Amino acid sequence: MSNDIRARFRIDRKDFSLDVDLALPGRGITALFGHSGSGKTTCLRAMAGLERAPGGHFAIGGEVWQDAASGLFVPTHRRALGMVFQEASLFPHLTVRGNIEFGQKRAASVPPAGGVPEIADLLGIGHLLERRPAELSGGERQRVAIARALLAAPRILLMDEPLAALDLKRKLEILPYLERLHRELAIPIIYVSHAPDEVARLADHLVLLDQGKVVASGALNAVLSRIDLPAAFADDAGVVIEATVAAHEADDLTRLEFTGGTIFVSRRPEAIGTVLRCRIHARDVSLALVPPQQSSILNCVSAVVSDLAPTDTPGHVLVRLDVVGEPLLARITRRSAERLDIRPGLALRAQIKAVALLA
């Protein structure tokens, strides 16, 4: 059964407008990314039916929840969705168990990922079931909120900046659980965020929103490697690659293999075979026409120039490269681009000065 999502909303208010028309994949994590005021939360709330968007349309896998033509608007409580808010919003008058069973008791079907024991285990909250929300840490509360949403047997999980209210330590505590959800859940997750690192780490599909409009929507790297995005998204330009841990070498380096070649990073704790996501910023990639013979930069891959575009940083250009099918971005000075005669189709070497591992 396909779970593909269609969402079309138009909201016009005095100080804010939203105008989106999205086709989103029915699997994996779709990130709605944008700065505050970009409309990402409003868009998510419209999907949940918490925000009225007259004239809108929302359907998931053929199940229509809102349709302007037929005047259909399924109220939130009749939509098979799970929602996690920025603050955990647990019910303070119920125990953790009471909270997570709240939706389960009312759901029409069996949760896709099992009952209370399985979901409690998935989120590591099994030992908290008899506690009161007031006795939990922020990170624990948010995990309970996620479990509560999942037990309501949703067809789609909506998450509104679930980590934004947490400090760094709590964020790092929750991220592995989100990655687990990503691996183990069959339902799509719509994840609203304004943190590039979270998006790079979790998302498969990325929607960029700016002032209520969709700037770009597509597979994570297809969007990240675009060089024509507005300045608001361009200063942090960079791509995400998925690499497999291939070997831990004697000199405290770990060798990672990805489609486009090999990269070395400082020794990692993960076992061989683990898939890691790494982010490579455009500003950390430099270009050379011949393989550099005497360079301290270890990571160097063969690449072909796809295209290039000026950036908003004066005197710089953004070059999109093709590394055996994987995109890579490099930000270099215009002078270098002219000196090396960088043009589409040119084969060269890309030196990667730094790799940010996202796990």
Next chain:
Amino acid sequence: MESADLAAVWLTLKLATVVTLLLLIFGTPIAWWLARTHSRLKGVVGAIVALPLVLPPTVLGFYLLITMGPNGPVGRLTEALGLGLLPFTFPGLVIASVFYSLPFVVQPIQNAFEAIGERPLEVAATLRASPWDAFWSVAVPLARPGFLSGAILGFAHTVGEFGIVLMIGGNIPEKTRVVSVQIYDHVEALEYTQAHWLAGGMVIFSFLVLLGLYTFNPTRRKVL
């Protein structure tokens, strides 16, 4: 204490209990509506509910007397229905007291509903709870301190009323003669000992009620 005094105490407790129950039943939807509505009528309804806070009981009693009297619309209705006239009866006293104590029940409950905010109800909706379900399973439990305050204040305020009882209920033993009126009668008759018993009892009762309210009513737990 003489039997007339005991009858007055019993009548007072009966009146306050009935009135409190009725106020919880009718006041809760009003409080819910006032807490959640964006209607322009909110100000008007809120002001009407609060009127007994500022009006002398005699004014309220006067108009209720006229409305429920033989020439008033309510009086004609009750007579047409074969119920007779309400003034100077226990049911008449109950109705007058409900109006008089309305703000003391509605306002604490309304404040409690407002303090809950939108979020827990939105969460309940995303967990498949219908609005009716969410009201009972989320809003009412979270507003419990407000219900407690409202019930205690409504009860105590009904016990303490005097002017409106005289206007609507008169002074009929075992029917409308409540403690406050009985005390008045004792003082008029210079029966200070009996007056002391009842008046002292009222002071102790009121103090205990307020003590309970301030001690046991938990400060509203933060909505997580």
